[in-house]
Amino acid sequence: MGGSLPEGRVPRVNLQYEPIGSGAGIQALKSESVDFAASDMPLTDEEIGKMAVKPLHFPTLVGAIVPVYNLPKVGTLNFTGEVLAAIFSGHIRTWNDRALVQLNPTAALPASSIIVVHRADASRSTYAFTDYLSQISGLWKKEIGRGGRVPWPTGEAAAGNPSLAELVKKTPYSIGYVELNYAIQEALSYGYVRNAEGKFEKPDFRAMGAAAHVVENMKADFRASITNSPANGAYPICTLTWLIVPSHIADPGKLREIKRFLRWAYSDGQQIALKMDYGILQPPFSDYVRDQIAKIQ
Amino acid sequence: MRTKNQTLFLASLLAAVLSVLVGCSAGTRNTPVSLKGAGATAPYLVYSKWVEAYRKAEFHG
Numbered sequence: 001m002g003g004s005l006p007e008g009r010v011p012r013v014n015l016q017y018e019p020i021g022s023g024a025g026i027q028a029l030k031s032e033s034v035d036f037a038a039s040d041m042p043l044t045d046e047e048i049g050k051m052a053v054k055p056l057h058f059p060t061l062v063g064a065i066v067p068v069y070n071l072p073k074v075g076t077l078n079f080t081g082e083v084l085a086a087i088f089s090g091h092i093r094t095w096n097d098r099a100l101v102q103l104n105p106t107a108a109l110p111a112s113s114i115i116v117v118h119r120a121d122a123s124r125s126t127y128a129f130t131d132y133l134s135q136i137s138g139l140w141k142k143e144i145g146r147g148g149r150v151p152w153p154t155g156e157a158a159a160g161n162p163s164l165a166e167l168v169k170k171t172p173y174s175i176g177y178v179e180l181n182y183a184i185q186e187a188l189s190y191g192y193v194r195n196a197e198g199k200f201e202k203p204d205f206r207a208m209g210a211a212a213h214v215v216e217n218m219k220a221d222f223r224a225s226i227t228n229s230p231a232n233g234a235y236p237i238c239t240l241t242w243l244i245v246p247s248h249i250a251d252p253g254k255l256r257e258i259k260r261f262l263r264w265a266y267s268d269g270q271q272i273a274l275k276m277d278y279g280i281l282q283p284p285f286s287d288y289v290r291d292q293i294a295k296i297q
Numbered sequence: 298m299r300t301k302n303q304t305l306f307l308a309s310l311l312a313a314v315l316s317v318l319v320g321c322s323a324g325t326r327n328t329p330v331s332l333k334g335a336g337a338t339a340p341y342l343v344y345s346k347w348v349e350a351y352r353k354a355e356f357h358g
Binding site: 264 | 329330332336337338339340341342343344345347350351352354355
């Protein structure tokens with residue numbers, strides 16, 4: 001991985017990252033076969049308590065899960081959590097359902113049946129999506145609940161963000177949910193979702209960054225959930241990815257270089273993430289996170 | 298004449314000093330420090346860009 005290096009120059013660090021899944025990454029960190037893990041789910045207090053060296057969580061990226069749909073001649077649609085819950089649970093079955101028309105009075109919604117597409121595999125996209133729906137809809141919470149994998153009552157299944165995006169793209173009148181960058185890559189239509197303020201927010205880097213402004217929660221614990229964030233201007237279905245680093249690193253070279261890398265990740269690295277349609281932490285939270293780098297000893 | 302124990306002690310001391318010197322110089326002169334990470338697949342597009350950009354940015358002066 002990576003491009004060619006300038007001739008005759010020696011890199012300070014041989015940085016490697018293997019995308020083996022959050023759970024496997026955490027196991028590798030526990031067995032000390034890696035220097036850091038990346039996870040879509042933070043460690044629980046119980047998991048941390050069992051680890052010999054206390055790990056520190058560094059939230060690095062804010063991702064958005066967006067409803068994507070394939071509706072010819074229909075532009076951007078507005079959704080609420082209640083309506084999304086009703087669609088994905090099979091209670092709303094046609095695109096011209098009254099609830100959808102009320103949210104989108106100028107859209108030419110067809111009388112066609114809605115084809116739901118969901119994930120076949122366990123995923124953070126599903127977790128964030130169903131976590132949000134469970135917070136908004138009592139019906140969803142009762143009938144289906146939240147999880148990386150849930151008992152979907154209706155729809156077709158696809159494994160992974162790319163496959164789900166592809167299935168929606170080739171299936172007229174379908175609706176699914178993917179990470180924003182996949183929707184953009186596949187040129188899929190994606191909707192705005194009403195946030196806790198009652199506004200329909202476009203899922204862009206501003207709305208994703210705003211979601212992380214859950215002041216008290218984030219300041220107290222960087223593992224906080226940012227789904228259905230009450231912050232102004234927040235897109236409501238957002239999720240964090242954390243780098244998890246041991247608080248004590250015996251090797252002085254690794255200690256120095258991992259701190260250097262983290263400082264880089266919160267400066268140049270964040271700019272790269274922005275260009276790839278991810279949100280980033282903004283001040284003062286980015287400052288709090290930078291302060292935590294000093295705690296690695 | 299040094300005793301066998303003295304010789305062994307000096308050899309151990311020398312090895313320890315060399316070990317510390319090598320450890321201190323690793324990553325600061327010519328030997329890159331190895332940092333391995335693993336985990337989530339969703340942010341891989343970004344993290345792979347980070348790895349690529351960081352490799353290009355960080356060199357021994």
